[in-house]
Amino acid sequence: MSGFVVIEGIDGCGKSTVAETVAGRLGPRAVLTREPTDSWIGRAVRKGGSEEMSPYLDALLFMADRANHTPEIADHLANGKVVVCDRYYHSTVAYQTAYLMRKSRGDNFDWLLDANIRISINPDVTFLLTIDPEVALGRIGDRGELSRFERADFLKEVQDNYLRLAEQDPTIVQIDSTRPPGEIVEEILLALDERKF
Numbered sequence: 001m002s003g004f005v006v007i008e009g010i011d012g013c014g015k016s017t018v019a020e021t022v023a024g025r026l027g028p029r030a031v032l033t034r035e036p037t038d039s040w041i042g043r044a045v046r047k048g049g050s051e052e053m054s055p056y057l058d059a060l061l062f063m064a065d066r067a068n069h070t071p072e073i074a075d076h077l078a079n080g081k082v083v084v085c086d087r088y089y090h091s092t093v094a095y096q097t098a099y100l101m102r103k104s105r106g107d108n109f110d111w112l113l114d115a116n117i118r119i120s121i122n123p124d125v126t127f128l129l130t131i132d133p134e135v136a137l138g139r140i141g142d143r144g145e146l147s148r149f150e151r152a153d154f155l156k157e158v159q160d161n162y163l164r165l166a167e168q169d170p171t172i173v174q175i176d177s178t179r180p181p182g183e184i185v186e187e188i189l190l191a192l193d194e195r196k197f
């Protein structure tokens with residue numbers, strides 16, 4: 001059976017390793033994908049991260065990449081695949097709400113959610129990996145230089161926005177990601193099995 005599975009969480013929560021392992025364990029029926037994508041627009045999004053620009057442009061770039069990515073996901077689903085996506089629209093709602101707030105643009109949560117739902121496919125299930133931002137940052141610190149979003153106070157606001165999304169969406173399953181990645185993978189595979197994926 002096809003299915004659309006999203007893995008979300010703040011930087012350093014371990015979601016990329018988990019997404020890769022889950023997709024690998026599902027085998028050839030799974031397709032692993034991610035945002036920002038590797039397309040030209042995804043590369044523009046990554047480049048934009050290092051430029052001084054409007055925080056609205058920042059949000060719109062992530063959304064442009066998604067608008068381009070969504071039909072690809074739809075094709076895989078139509079071919080009966082289980083699509084495992086490392087970040088999707090929840091990332092924009094969580095990160096860009098926090099970023100726009102930081103840039104004194106007020107609370108943009110509602111329109112970001114509304115606009116993103118319009119350019120997205122509803123995931124069957126989203127696993128939200130939660131973690132203390134300080135612990136997450138400690139993990140990132142081992143990887144080298146930090147990006148503009150990688151500060152504990154900012155990541156706390158991002159995670160609060162994810163939790164705000166989870167409060168209103170029963171398809172978001174919270175997973176404590178302080179545990180070893182192997183345990184998280186097993187929990188996700190079990191949840192997918194229960195949903196007959």
Ligand code: TMP
Nearest residue numbers: 011035036062087088091092095096149
């Ligand atoms: P990554 O570390 O998962 O590759 O994501 C790159 C960064 O982009 C990460 O700090 C989260 C951020 N991001 C957003 O701010 N909004 C989005 O919509 C997406 C997909 C990522």
